[in-house]
Amino acid sequence: MQPTSHAFKDNAARALHDEKLQRALLNVPTGFVQKRARARDRLPEFDALREEGVAIKKHALAHLDLYLEAYERKVHESGGHVHWAPTAEDARRIIIDLCKDRGARLVTKGKSMVSEEIGLNDALQAAGITPVETDLGEYIIQLRGETPSHIIAPAVHLTRDQVEADFRRVHTTLPPDRMISEAPELVAEARAMLRQKYFEADIGITGANFLVAETGSSVIVTNEGNGDLTQSLPKVHIVVTSIEKIVPTLEDVSTILRLLARSATGQEFSSYTTFSTGPRRAEDPDGPEEYHVVLLDNGRSALLGTVFEDMLRCIRCGACLNHCPVYQAVGGHAYGWVYSGPMGAVLTPSLVGVEEAGPLPNASTFCGRCEEVCPMRIPLPKMMRHWREREYERHLTPLSYRKGLNLWAWAATRPNIYRRLASVAARALRLLAGRRGGFRRLPLASGWTRYRDFPAPEGKTFHELWKERRRHG
C-alpha cells in the first residue's frame, strides 16, 4: 500500500467535510469507548493483568531471537514451514511463489493487517490469483475497493446504509424486500455469499494475533468464525504475520487475550480463539495439508534497543484509536497508511520513514488518553515526541517554524529582554482589542481566529503588576 501520510493535512480536511464519514465516526465513542470502560470496571484485576501482559511482552522482546528460533523449531517438528521475510517485497514473493507452485487461483483470507502492510491483495491479483476477504469488515471494503480504516474494525468509517447499498449492488440474488440493516443480518448475508468460496479456495491466508514459542502455534481471534473456515477448509494454510507477535508460552497467550478483547471491543473474550499447530495430522478430522508461516520483519528488528522498542509490545487492540479525539475527528484513512490513530502515528514513521509520515506524530495534542487506555502501557505520546525530535534533528521541521522557535527560545533564556517584550506585547494586543474582549480576526493567528475568538490580554503582565504591588504594598 502506497502511503499518503505526507498528505495528512489534506486528507484530514477532506474527512472533516465528509458527512457520511462523520456520521459513522460517531459510533466510535459510544460503542468502543463505553464498552471498554464497562469491561474494565467489571474486572478488578484489570490493571494487575496489564502489568503481567507488559512484563510478558518485554521479556519476549528482550529475547526475541531465542524465542523466534524456538518457535521455528517447533513449527518444523509439527510439520510446518517458517519463511523469513526481511521486507514486504520478500513476503509478497514468498506467498505468491507458494500460491503459484500449487496452481492456486482462488485464496480466501482472514483479516490480517500485516497483509495490508505488504499490499498482498494487489500483488496476488497482479499474479492472476483472486483473494477473497472473509471478515465482514474486510469483505465490505473489498467490495468497495477501499482500504481498512481501523485495525480491528476495517469498515468503521461506513454507515449501515452505505453497507446495505453496497450489498444490494453486488449481491444480485438478494431479494429487495429482505431486511439487512442490522449487523447480524449483514454478517449472515456475507456468510451466505462466502460459503462456497471457502470450499473452492485453494489456499487460506490468515494473520496471527500471537505466535507461541513453546508449541509453535499461531493464534487468531475473531468474532465471526470466518478465520477458522479460512484456515481449515483449503488444502494449504499460510499465516502471514510479523516477528513481534511472539510470546513464550500458552499461559502467556491466555493472559494477554484477556486484555485484548476487553481493550478492543469490551468483550470478556473474543467469540472465537483458534490455535493452529502445523498441518493436519493423520488422526485429525480436518485441517490443511500444508502449513506455512511467513514471518515479516519490515523494519521491526531495527526498533529493538531504540526509544521505539516499546512500540513492539502493541497487540493491535485498537483501544488507542478508539479513544483518540484526533482519530474520532478524521477517521483512519486520513492517516494515509495501514495503521492509524496513535499507534499508527508511532508505527508508520518507523516502517515507512519519518520523511513520509512526519505529519502523523505531529497530529496529536498529547492529551495522553491513548497511553491511559493502552493495555500494553505503551507511552505513545512520548514516542510521538521522539519522532518530532528526529524530525527536528534532521531539519525536517519547516524552516519558518524552527526559526520562530529558536527566536522565542533565545528570548526565553534572557529574562530581562523577555520581560520587556512581554510587556510590549500585552499592551499592544490590549490596545488593538480596544473595548472588545477579544479578536474576531488576528492576522498572525488566522488558524485560531478562523474558528474562534482570540481572547485579549488584560493589558499589563503579571510581573509588572507584581512589581508595582510590592512597591506600593
Added chain:
Amino acid sequence: MVARPPHVGLFVTCLIDLFRPSVGFAAVKLLEWSGCEVDAPAAQTCCGQPAYNSGDRADTRAIARQVIELFAPYDYVVVPSGSCAGMLHKHYPSLFAAGTAERQAAEALAEKSWELVSFLTHVMGVEAVPSAFEGRVTYHDSCSGLRELGIHREPRQLLQTVRGLELVEMRDSEVCCGFGGTFCVKYPDISNDMVEKKAANIEATRADLLLAGDLGCLMNMAGKLKRRGAPIAVRHVAEVLAQELSAPAIGEKPSSAKEPAT
C-alpha cells in the same frame, strides 16, 4: 507540616503572565490563605513546553536549566497550570542524563513542584475555601493535569465548598478540548472539530460558568463559546476559589466586568 510557613515560588506560566495576570494573583491569594509565604521570581519566563513538544531538546534544556536554578531556593514550586506543572514534575528529569548533577537538580525540582489546586489539598491540607459564587459551574479536566498528575477529585472537592456554587458535570469532561499548544495552530481544522464537540458538551450543561486549571485550554474554549454565541463565562478555577473576580471573564469586554453578586 513545616514549622515556619513554607516558602513557595510561584511559577507564573507565560500565558498567565501575558494574558491573565489575575490568575496569578488569585493563586497568590489562595497560597497565602493556606499559610504560605509566596514569591514570584521576576527572572522566570516559560517552562519550555513549546520547544519540548516541537522536538527541540537543546532549547528545552537551556530553559529548564534556568528554571531549575531560579527555583532551587524555594521549599515548593507551585504552578497554576496542569501542563506546566507536569512539565516541571514529569518531564524535566528526562531531559538530563541519569547520574549527572543536572539530573539530580532536575529531580529535586520535580519533587517539590506542584499544580496549584493539588498543592493546596495535598500539601497544605486545605479542605474548604471561604469564598462564594452564585451560579451553575462546570469543570473541564485539562489533559496534562488529569493524566500526568492525576488531578480529578481535588478541584471538585474545593469547588463544592464555595458558597452558592452548584457544580454540574459535563459529558466527556476528560476529553481533550483540542488546544494542545502548537497543535491548535498546526492543525486548526481538527482542533476546531474537537473544541466544537467540547463546546456542545459545555452548553448542554446550561452552566453559567466554565472552569479549568489551564489557561491555554480556557482561551481555546472561551474563544469557541464566544464564536458560537454561548452565554457562558469562562474563568480559571483559581479565580473562583479565591473569589478574585474583578477581571472580566476570559474573552469578555472590559466594561462587562460586573459579576453576579456574591
